[in-house]
Amino acid sequence: MELPNHAKQLLLQLNQQRTKGFLCDVIIVVENALFRAHKNILAASSIYFKSLVLHDNLINLDTEMVNPSVFRQVLDFIYTGKLLSTSDQSSEHNFSALLTAASYLQLHDLAALCRKKLKRNGGKPLPGKPSTPGPLSRLRLNSQRLSSSTPAGNNNHYPPTPSDTDQPQPDEGLRDKLSDDEMYVGSSGKNGNGANGSTNGNISSGGSAGEPDLGLDLSKKSPPSAGTATDALSPHSNSQESPQSASVSTTNSASLDDSSNTLPGVETCISENMDLNSSKTSEEAPNQLDGPPPQKKPRQGARKNEWPKREASGLKSEDHDRPLVNGVIVGPKDGRSTGIGGGGGGNFISDQSFQCKDEEDIRENGRDHSDESGQSDGDSGGGGGTRGGNHSANYVYRQEGFEPAFGDNLYVCIPCGKGFPSSEQLNAHVETHTEDELYIKEEGGTLVKEEDEEEAEDLSAPVGPSNFGSETRPFKCTVCSKSYKDPATLRQHEKSHWLTRPFPCNICGKMFTQRGTMTRHMRSHLGLKPFACEECGMRFTRQYRLTEHMRVHSGEKPYECQLCGGKFTQQRNLISHLRMHTSPS
DNA sequence: CTGGGGAGGGGGCCC
DNA sequence: AGGGCCCCCTCCCCA
Numbered sequence: 001m002e003l004p005n006h007a008k009q010l011l012l013q014l015n016q017q018r019t020k021g022f023l024c025d026v027i028i029v030v031e032n033a034l035f036r037a038h039k040n041i042l043a044a045s046s047i048y049f050k051s052l053v054l055h056d057n058l059i060n061l062d063t064e065m066v067n068p069s070v071f072r073q074v075l076d077f078i079y080t081g082k083l084l085s086t087s088d089q090s091s092e093h094n095f096s097a098l099l100t101a102a103s104y105l106q107l108h109d110l111a112a113l114c115r116k117k118l119k120r121n122g123g124k125p126l127p128g129k130p131s132t133p134g135p136l137s138r139l140r141l142n143s144q145r146l147s148s149s150t151p152a153g154n155n156n157h158y159p160p161t162p163s164d165t166d167q168p169q170p171d172e173g174l175r176d177k178l179s180d181d182e183m184y185v186g187s188s189g190k191n192g193n194g195a196n197g198s199t200n201g202n203i204s205s206g207g208s209a210g211e212p213d214l215g216l217d218l219s220k221k222s223p224p225s226a227g228t229a230t231d232a233l234s235p236h237s238n239s240q241e242s243p244q245s246a247s248v249s250t251t252n253s254a255s256l257d258d259s260s261n262t263l264p265g266v267e268t269c270i271s272e273n274m275d276l277n278s279s280k281t282s283e284e285a286p287n288q289l290d291g292p293p294p295q296k297k298p299r300q301g302a303r304k305n306e307w308p309k310r311e312a313s314g315l316k317s318e319d320h321d322r323p324l325v326n327g328v329i330v331g332p333k334d335g336r337s338t339g340i341g342g343g344g345g346g347n348f349i350s351d352q353s354f355q356c357k358d359e360e361d362i363r364e365n366g367r368d369h370s371d372e373s374g375q376s377d378g379d380s381g382g383g384g385g386t387r388g389g390n391h392s393a394n395y396v397y398r399q400e401g402f403e404p405a406f407g408d409n410l411y412v413c414i415p416c417g418k419g420f421p422s423s424e425q426l427n428a429h430v431e432t433h434t435e436d437e438l439y440i441k442e443e444g445g446t447l448v449k450e451e452d453e454e455e456a457e458d459l460s461a462p463v464g465p466s467n468f469g470s471e472t473r474p475f476k477c478t479v480c481s482k483s484y485k486d487p488a489t490l491r492q493h494e495k496s497h498w499l500t501r502p503f504p505c506n507i508c509g510k511m512f513t514q515r516g517t518m519t520r521h522m523r524s525h526l527g528l529k530p531f532a533c534e535e536c537g538m539r540f541t542r543q544y545r546l547t548e549h550m551r552v553h554s555g556e557k558p559y560e561c562q563l564c565g566g567k568f569t570q571q572r573n574l575i576s577h578l579r580m581h582t583s584p585s
Numbered sequence: 586c587t588g589g590g591g592a593g594g595g596g597g598c599c600c
Numbered sequence: 601a602g603g604g605c606c607c608c609c610t611c612c613c614c615a
Binding site: 484488492510513517524540541545549552566569572576577580 | 591596600
């Protein structure tokens with residue numbers, strides 16, 4: 001007995017889930033567009049994807065091989081078995097691009113389909129493309145550029161994939177009859193590889209909960225009470241981080257799934273549509289799905305939507321809208337979260353994703369980063385870049401896909417203007433600066449600084465606790481005189497003076513001085529809140545927040561105002577309160 | 586409407 | 601690398 005439409009219906013459901021972002025557990029970044037999808041589906045479609053999603057939940061695709069528009073078609077194809085073509089997309093060029101992408105992604109059926117189509121049209125497959133380096137090598141190259149300060153040889157945890165050669169694909173799986181508008185793969189149940197034996201099972205069980213999260217672990221551990229969602233978070237993953245994953249992957253899939261329950265914003269937003277003013281994708285919005293409005297916990301919903309707000313606040317608004325089409329975020333979004341509070345939450349992923357890094361910053365030359373260096377607020381704020389202390393960003397890390405203007409040398413050293421093809425090389429170069437020039441310059445009283453750093457300098461003057469007890473803190477920063485207990489900390493600190501953010505966020509391009517900060521930041525992109533309150537179920541991105549939050553339940557108010565005796569659960573609120581005492585009002 | 590408190594969230598930084 | 605803390609921003613609630 002066999003249900004005739006089973007496979008079709010299943011695929012239909014999966015595609016609907018995709019368009020809604022439901023149970024999506026992987027994000028694919030193509031240039032500056034984000035696509036959500038299901039690992040199982042991707043893995044079942046391509047052995048290349050299979051190798052990628054095994055370890056990573058955030059995948060950067062080589063923009064030379066695939067662009068957002070093409071990838072959208074690819075994804076549609078994967079989920080529907082159809083190539084829906086518009087007049088534009090049915091052009092030969094489109095098929096060539098599709099073929100390139102399909103070859104790159106090892107989507108053999110699609111590649112065959114494109115070949116067939118091109119052949120039928122009398123066109124030729126793109127001559128050189130299939131011989132370009134295979135996906136694996138390209139990915140390595142790609143991620144190497146993306147991941148700063150990851151050791152060379154990072155991506156080696158990728159399982160070897162079959163050769164990247166572009167073998168001719170059997171056309172047997174293709175339907176002979178191809179219409180110009182729609183092309184089908186013969187059987188929706190037929191997959192390029194046999195890796196999907198568990199697909200259905202996994203899907204029905206809610207995604208990839210059982211999948212090893214070998215990527216950069218952003219989920220951390222979760223308190224035992226985290227419930228079903230948290231159960232899926234594997235506690236072991238900390239040790240699993242691979243160097244590569246820092247650049248390509250981000251989170252564990254279970255957490256993503258989880259977010260669909262507890263963090264509807266991300267789940268929904270990334271999948272739901274936004275205004276469609278992207279030139280590439282404006283013709284349709286197939287996923288204008290009225291997915292269930294995200295459930296919101298008290299306060300959290302509104303809050304969640306305001307997530308990127310801070311960066312938006314007081315900051316310029318970009319000209320560019322970053323529409324989200326078919327689950328795709330296209331381009332940076334301006335700082336104003338248009339949809340904030342609108343309930344649907346459909347906007348904020350896009351907002352957050354791109355507010356973090358103002359496109360303006362990105363567009364401009366490397367120097368502007370020296371302005372933004374001080375505080376993350378500044379950079380994300382774009383216009384407010386100059387504030388934020390003395391941390392002049394003298395070195396700029398360029399993330400591929402965000403700033404192509406430097407050609408291959410995306411990593412530019414600000415003081416000397418030299419470009420480097422990799423962050424490693426830039427970092428190595430920077431070291432020579434710090435050792436050879438920095439201190440010399442300092443001795444000479446001419447530190448490399450931006451013109452406007454005088455004010456900022458004051459902010460980081462050796463104030464506060466940094467100077468006390470110099471006996472126990474023998475390691476002193478030569479720039480700001482802060483002292484530290486150990487040389488490693490000093491080194492880390494010194495980089496805040498001289499190194500600009502070697503750790504970029506793969507989603508928004510924002511850069512960080514410390515990997516941990518970037519990792520934490522990524523959690524916010526992905527809506528990972530591994531720390532759940534046992535009392536109320538509220539979830540947090542950080543343990544510390546949970547600790548703070550627990551005082552709400554316990555009633556503990558450890559922070560007391562010495563002036564009025566007022567007690568507070570959080571120190572910051574005491575501080576805020578003290579300002580009220582001291583401020584002349 | 587306003588001010589104050591409570592609280593969620595983000596980044597920087599030190600250990 | 602991860603934890604913890606500090607600081608900041610912001611919003612919501614309430615008096």
